[in-house]
Amino acid sequence: MALNWFTELPSGVVTNFLVLEALLNQHFVAVRKFRKTSIHLMDCKQGEHESLGEYIKRFNAESLEIPNLEDYVALAALMLGLKPSKFKFDILNAEVTSFSEAMARAKKRISVVDIVNPGGG
Structure with a gap:
């Protein structure tokens, strides 16, 4: 799923790892497991x-x-x-x-x- 998402990104959007991390977090926030409090x-x-x-x-x-x-x-x-x-x-x-x-x-x-x-x- 992540690979498909990544290959669909427009060329040049990911300029460094921090940008990639932010995009991943933004896109996959719904599937992230939240810590209980x-x-x-x-x-x-x-x-x-x-x-x-x-x-x-x-x-x-x-x-x-x-x-x-x-x-x-x-x-x-x-x-x-x-x-x-x-x-x-x-x-x-x-x-x-x-x-x-x-x-x-x-x-x-x-x-x-x-x-x-x-x-x-």
């Missing part, structure tokens, strides 16, 4: 029928795609995305202040649910 993480919400384990797994996958994610932002996004539940209430009530602490509590909660209700739910 913490704003994307704020949209990561737990589905109505999604278990805590499924949500935590999905949330972690999303958070790993965000470079230089601040701990307090990750915690805020996690809390914002959790549906109302005993777990969310417990996190708020315990005044959890770090993402890693919230993840540790989620892991314990998920383990307890798996023991009490094998097979999910």
Whole structure:
């Protein structure tokens, strides 16, 4: 696709590498993969029928795609995305202040649910 585009350029348009780079960026901006930011993480919400384990797994996958994610932002996004539940209430009530602490509590909660209700739910 890029080669076809390049061969169709008028002769003499590309005078140096910087011009070529600018033309490429301008023409192929629609296919460029954009980096995710913490704003994307704020949209990561737990589905109505999604278990805590499924949500935590999905949330972690999303958070790993965000470079230089601040701990307090990750915690805020996690809390914002959790549906109302005993777990969310417990996190708020315990005044959890770090993402890693919230993840540790989620892991314990998920383990307890798996023991009490094998097979999910």
